[in-house]
Amino acid sequence: MGEKSVGGAGGRVSSPRCVAIVGPFASGKTTLFEALLARTGAIARQGSVTAGTTLGDASEEARSHGMSVEANIADCTYKGDKYTFIDCPGSVEFLSESDAVLSGVDLAIVVAEPDEKKIPALQVILKALEEKRIPHFLFLNKIDKATGRVRDTLAALQPASSVPLLLRQIPIWKDGVASGYIDLALERAFVYHEGEASTVIDLPDEEKARELEARYSMMEMLADHDDHLMEQLLEEVEPEDEVVFEDLGTTMRHCDVVPVFIGCAEKSNGIRRLLKGLRHEAPTISDTRARVxxxxxxxxxxxxxxxxxxxxxxxxxxxxxxxxxxxxxxxxxxxxxxxxxxxxxxxxxxxxxxxxxxxxxxxxxxxxxxxxxxxxxxxxxxGQAPAVPLDAPQPAEPVLSLAVKAAERKDEVRLSAALTKLIEEDPSLRLVQSQDSGQTLLEGQGEMHLRVAVEKLKGKYGLNVETAEPVVPYQETIRAGTELRRRHKKQSGGHGQFGDVALKIMPQPRGEGHAFSDTITGGVVPKQYIPSVKSGVEEALQKGPLGFPVVDVGVVLTDGSYHSVDSSDQAFRMAAILAMRDGLKECKPVLLEPIDKVTVACPSDATARITAIVSGRRGQILGFDARPGWEGWDEVQALMPESEVGDLIIELRSATAGVASFRRAFDHMEELSGKAADQVITKYGSQMA
Structure with a gap:
């Protein structure tokens, strides 16, 4: 039995299509990638993710973790048309891979499962496509494991998409298993054959009423964008096939609907119908050129x-x-x-x-x-003219940091070169040199993201790398002031060293920084030595009595004396250092910890868990509100110690099935005292500059 011809196919433009395959973690994207390549003859047989025989995810890191960690690309042809498929990672930690790729694709296939627990992760994927106005199909995978009506599944998934989900196919159930499907546009029934093309069968009598109901629902949704079709439905006139197929393609290309196909990638069920949908309805390069x-x-x-x-x-x-x-x-x-x-x-x-x-x-x-x-x-x-710049996505802000260094000094240059290459491959990684601790920090999108980066340094570049927690940039200040005099005197033959200073040390308002001045009269400290006193003061403030940089301190040079032969810049600098080291101990030093303003984005049903997590990390909840433009999501604002923010993302992701994210910005420094301060001083004091 032949298939209906697709309306408008005669005028279909044939050009290379570029299609991204996206979707939540473990939804079956790489398996669909394999099935598409196998069905088009690009590979001899479909590989298995579990067996490690796929064309995609061929890296050691991807196979050891059983997940995509970077985009994989392959070309194929189908009925004379050229396609490039790009299999993108699904974990939220590797979504920047998709962001960069999506800039240049014609269409995306979103792979989803009939699983309500993955709706938040699906929403993250769909939101990115909607914001970029990228047309997309949804492939409802693992239909063989679905329970209940597919239309009920779609209704459950709909909140993840701000664009209506348009069901194109319904399954044929046999003994509780999807044995085939009915294509609502073609009005044809197909039976699955694992690993082979589906075959057309007569529409079973018991399915006709269900098919009519589902097809009418599809037509109603299309009629929202076609007045002529709406009139035909109201007059109970059967629309022409060409009108139906034209509307299916047009509404999808305009991002008015998301067509939904069903199948099972592992068994290669539903693949040919998906390819035909791409062939007849996907945008062309001219459409994409206009979009960008x-x-x-x-x-x-x-x-x-x-x-x-x-x-x-x-x-x-x-x-x-x-x-x-x-x-x-x-x-x-x-x-x-x-x-x-x-x-x-x-x-x-x-x-x-x-x-x-x-x-x-x-x-x-x-x-x-x-x-x-x-x-x-x-x-x-x-050609000869400079390129016209196109918009490029900006990588998400990092949410986790790791200090890295070469295990052997001889590898430091190689490590620097390898890190540069890693960041070129994955711009969502960022390298920061901490001015406070001197550590080299590799920043990324989560625990697995950084773990894979370190594994690549070891496996791909042969580097033995040591990792550590980033040192939190604690500081210290003083609560009281003092006045004291210190002399640096040393005689060892020839010219000696002599410097004598009297300093007044006092606290400054929080955030004011350092201040140095002098009230010297009568030349008791010659003018040429006063800069050296200031230099000594600043050097002493780099590491206070608690072991951290000292901030918000005012120092006045009030008196001193000198020796016409033995005084020098070095002598007065040393005298100032001695005075400051002794004086700061008398000024009631206190530890300061950095406090960040944190905004956590999470599904609304997890908001209570998120506020409990933040509060349990000494966070001060400032409030929460609906996340703008995200149905069913909230944003929680809080002030949190930076030490508690360090690995916050791990707990947030655990509480939200891997989808929560946050952004942060330094807000202020705050005093820390008691046992908590003692623990910090013991742990970090010796590591600070």
Whole structure:
């Protein structure tokens, strides 16, 4: 039995399509990636994630953790059309990989499970697509494990999407298992054959009423965007097939609906129908070019979506060709007009580059070799004119830090180079040199994110790396003042050393910083030595009696004496240091800890748990409110000690099925006393500058 022809197919534009596969962690994205490649003949057989035989997730880190940790790319053809599929990580800790990729795709396939517990994670994915106005299908995976009506499942998933979910297929149940499906647009029934194409069957009599009800619901949703179709429904006129298919494609491309397909990627069920949906309804490169803001007449523009550092081929910049054609001899230009010449053009197969042997046309995804100065998100132009810059996503702010250093001093330069490469591959990693502790901090999106980064340093770059907790930048100040005099005198043959100073030390208002002045009269301390006294004071304040930098202290040089032969800059500097070290001990030193303002974003049903977690970490709850633009989410504001914020994200994610996030900013320093202060002094005092 033949299939209905798809309306508008004759005018369908054939151009390379770039499709991202996204979805929550463990929803089956990599398995769908494999199934699509196997069904199109790009790979000989479908690999298994559990067996470690997939084209995607080929890295040691991905396979050891059983999860995607970076984007994987592969080309294929289906019925003469070229496709590039990009399998993106699902964990919230690796979502920056998706953010960069989504800038250049035509469409996304969102893989979801019939599992209400994953709705918050699904919402995070869908929100990113909605904000970028990226058309998307939803593939309801693992339909063989679903219980209950699929329309009830969709109703449960709908709150995750601000765009209506449009059911395109309903399952045929046999003995409680989905044995096939009914396509509501084609009005045809199909039976699954594991690992093979589904076959058409006559629509079972017992399914006809259910099919009519589901199809009418689909038509009603389409009619919200088509007045002519609405009139036909009201007049009970059966619409033409061409109208239905045209509306399905148009509403999806305009992000008015999210078409929902069903299947089981592991068994390769529903894959061909998904491919046909892509073939007839997915946007073309011209649609995407308009979405990113390029003019139809643009002569040639590429954008870097992903950077790889391969073991033997060096740096690869994976680019979407929005317009123009590319050859080995093409001249590329940066936004600043700099001429760039890649070492070669490559196609990606998983994480492996393959030398390109054909023309590169608009719509293609191509890897450019050894463009050392180019980074992810950059725009490149083809030809003589500078590139017109396109928007590039900014990485999320880090939520966890780890101090890293080479286990052996001889590897410090290699470590620095490897960290630079890691950050080029994953811009959501950030490297910070702490001025307070001298530590090198690697900052990222969570515990697993940083763990994988360290594993890459060891596995990919052969570096033995030591890690530690970041040192919290505690400070100290004084509660009282004092006046004292100290003399530095030393005689050891020849010229000696003599410096004599009287200092008045007093507390400054919080946040005022240091102040130094003098009231010297009569030249008791010659003017040329006063800067040395100030230098000694500042040196002594770098580490106070509790072991931390001292802040908010005023010092006045009130008196002193000198020796015409033995006095020197060094002698007066040492006298000031002695006076400050002894004087600060008399000024009732007190520890200060940094307090951050923290805003936690979480699903509303977890808000009570989040406030309890924050309060349990000495946080002061300032309030909470609905998260703007996020249905069913809240934002909790609090003031928290930085020491408690350090690993906060681990507990937050544990309490929210992995989806909570937070942002923070330093707010103020606050006194810490008693046992808590003693513990800090014991633990950190000797480590501070």
């Amino acid at each position: 803001g390029l003019e139809p007449s643009d002569p040639g523009t590429l954008q870097v979506l992903k950077t790889y550092h391969t073991q033997h081929g060096g740096k690869l910049s994976v680019c979407r060709v929005f317009s123009g054609k590319l050859t080995d001899s093409s001249v590329l230009r940066s936004v600043g007009g700099e001429e760039l010449k890649p070492s070669g053009l490559f196609r990606m197969k998983g994480a492996q580059p393959i030398k390109n042997d054909g023309a590169v046309e608009e719509g293609d995804l191509i890897a450019l070799g050894k463009l050392e100065e180019v980074k992810t998100g950059d725009t490149l132009g083809i």
